[in-house]
Amino acid sequence: MYPSPRPGVLDIAPYVPGEHDAEGAAEIHVMSANEGALGASPEAIAAYEAVGKHLHRYPEGGATDLRAAIARHHGLEAGRVVCGSGSDELIRLLTGAYAGPGDEVLFSRHGFAMYPISALASGAKPVAAPETDLRADVDALLDAVTEKTKILFLANPNNPTGSHLSPAEVARLHAGLPETVLLVIDAAYAEYIERPDYEPGLDLARSAANVVMLRTFSKIHGLAALRVGWAYGPDHVADVLGRVRGPFNVNAAAQAAAAAALADADHVAKAKVHNDRWLPWLADELTALGLTAHPSAGNFILVGFPETDGKTAEAADAFLVSRGVITRRMAGYGLPQCLRITVAEEPALKACVAALGEFMAG
Numbered sequence: 001m002y003p004s005p006r007p008g009v010l011d012i013a014p015y016v017p018g019e020h021d022a023e024g025a026a027e028i029h030v031m032s033a034n035e036g037a038l039g040a041s042p043e044a045i046a047a048y049e050a051v052g053k054h055l056h057r058y059p060e061g062g063a064t065d066l067r068a069a070i071a072r073h074h075g076l077e078a079g080r081v082v083c084g085s086g087s088d089e090l091i092r093l094l095t096g097a098y099a100g101p102g103d104e105v106l107f108s109r110h111g112f113a114m115y116p117i118s119a120l121a122s123g124a125k126p127v128a129a130p131e132t133d134l135r136a137d138v139d140a141l142l143d144a145v146t147e148k149t150k151i152l153f154l155a156n157p158n159n160p161t162g163s164h165l166s167p168a169e170v171a172r173l174h175a176g177l178p179e180t181v182l183l184v185i186d187a188a189y190a191e192y193i194e195r196p197d198y199e200p201g202l203d204l205a206r207s208a209a210n211v212v213m214l215r216t217f218s219k220i221h222g223l224a225a226l227r228v229g230w231a232y233g234p235d236h237v238a239d240v241l242g243r244v245r246g247p248f249n250v251n252a253a254a255q256a257a258a259a260a261a262l263a264d265a266d267h268v269a270k271a272k273v274h275n276d277r278w279l280p281w282l283a284d285e286l287t288a289l290g291l292t293a294h295p296s297a298g299n300f301i302l303v304g305f306p307e308t309d310g311k312t313a314e315a316a317d318a319f320l321v322s323r324g325v326i327t328r329r330m331a332g333y334g335l336p337q338c339l340r341i342t343v344a345e346e347p348a349l350k351a352c353v354a355a356l357g358e359f360m361a362g
Helices: 042-054 064-074 086-098 114-122 138-143 167-175 202-207 235-244 252-263 265-288 313-322 346-361
Strands: 081-084 104-108 125-129 149-155 182-186 211-216 229-232 300-304 338-342
Touching (some): 081 086, 081 235, 086 235, 104 114, 167 182, 167 202, 313 338
Parallel strands (some): 104 149
């Protein structure tokens, strides 16, 4: 006899992060976790190191300076910004606060794995709506809404497919939702996109009473190790998040580094230029090898492999690891024929393409 968790908890398949090690490889190229190719800003690193002199002090509980920096940078109201230990924590907090036993949490079929995990952890039922051509389908999502739906998570751009919805499509999705459903727009890769058919969700989060936008410092800002994310939405949602989050949920080093990273516009610009150059290069190289490089608006590509014996995604993954190239298998996302490859630094990209060329030719 021992204490039992609430129903649903043992149904959770634990989240498996991208690998960072290839045993026996002389040189390792990590392309599994969509981390920033250029690393962190030197200014962010300096700010992080400076906090080391004050490790005996608690962090500022409200992340006031960081929220103010985010608000200035994006033209927002600081009181409507809430910071978290990565956007993962904010996903979990929103789910726990707005959904529970008997409720439903909705997302698209190949959406981020933390959505169903957070739903089950809160006792709610995860509901996956079908996608069309690896893209969130507005009509399918709206058709899946029931009186039990409490939250709809939309990753835009989506991880792992790389697809995105236009502002008009997101607006139509929102317009079709009951006012009681919270629409959470997860825009983790927003900084990589600069095109007229994309908006990260700020406009709706600013004007609607049931929309929250999530962002992260883990991608283009290169601060994945520090776990810093933020939410922007209505005052009443910010108030709820403030009540359920831990009082010191973002550590002092993370707060300082994130504020410094946000101020280093040159570093962000260089990271975007890198992605703008190497994302299409990688897609072209993969296509030339006979693989399917699905269009991506992020810093990664979902790559489809044939089902031919010896040429599958599973076989490719094993071959790449043997060459010190670590990508991400997608079977857990219902895409067993695919790998996801991060647009990493130039040597990693070239090593990956060379290894895949060897694999496909063998």
